[in-house]
């Protein structure tokens with residue numbers, strides 16, 4: 001019988017620096033058959049492992065034509081630190097994809113509001129690419145991205161392209177701007193952009209990802225401007241062990257974040273996340 005916890009090996013094809021403590025790792029399964037079979041949805045995640053250290057849940061930010069997986073990782077602790085010690089050509093363990101993705105089929109024909117904070121842009125990067133590739137299927141696209149400083153922002157190379165997406169609005173905002181401001185960032189929290197946004201709740205769906213406090217604030221502000229809870233989706237982060245709904249580590253209410261999430265409809269999950 002197949003052991004679901006058994007990782008496959010993946011080789012690091014490229015490492016791209018995003019910020020002082022964040023890199024995008026381009027990972028390819030060493031077994032070509034596994035690479036060929038790989039399919040995913042934006043919002044899903046992989047379990048990446050370093051032998052003798054442990055495993056971490058990491059979102060799939062994008063997948064290339066040869067099915068190499070882009071994983072944008074912030075170096076915060078044991079596993080991520082070990083991954084950062086690896087070089088191009090080294091290998092690590094990888095299993096997945098796991099979890100639900102963003103409801104891309106359900107939101108066809110709608111305006112899309114993306115609100116992302118810090119690393120929260122990683123699982124939403126695939127949504128932005130999907131909307132770019134299928135531009136006529138979706139209405140207005142509004143992206144609001146915030147981070148502590150402009151230097152802390154990920155995917156900076158994409159910003160000029162995203163500013164030119166047809167029928168879209170793009171706001172960048174930082175808690176503080178200490179040095180230069182190359183992307184015309186505003187100062188303030190993501191919610192400070194809400195009074196200027198074009199999106200009207202009538203035909204829009206909001207997709208949120210970032211620190212939980214940011215998502216709770218953003219969801220509350222969206223409610224006050226008329227967004228129904230069922231029109232808001234968010235991606236939750238919990239500490240994970242198995243990643244496949246067996247161990248209960250990521251349980252929230254009656255749901256498992258790894259299996260039933262990480263993307264949830266706000267209406268379903270609201271009772272289980274701490275109110276403001």
Ligand SMILES: Cc1cc2nc3c(=O)[nH]c(=O)nc-3n(C[C@H](O)[C@H](O)[C@H](O)COP(=O)(O)OP(=O)(O)OC[C@H]3O[C@@H](n4cnc5c(N)ncnc54)[C@H](O)[C@@H]3O)c2cc1C
Nearest residue numbers: 045056057058059072073074077078079080122237238262
């Ligand atoms: C669905 C999902 C998707 C994710 N996607 C990404 C992604 O794309 N990129 C990314 O960089 N990260 C992502 N993460 C977060 C990532 O999984 C964690 O940052 C990573 O597992 C940390 O592992 P570590 O061993 O390096 O850190 P650890 O050594 O586990 O420490 C990480 C931090 O957590 C604290 N900590 C340690 N143990 C606990 C505990 N029991 N309870 C609370 N805090 C604790 C530590 O003090 C430290 O600040 C995602 C998480 C989930 C659930």
Ligand code: FES
Nearest residue numbers: 241243247248258
């Ligand atoms: S991580 Fe084990 S049940 Fe979710």
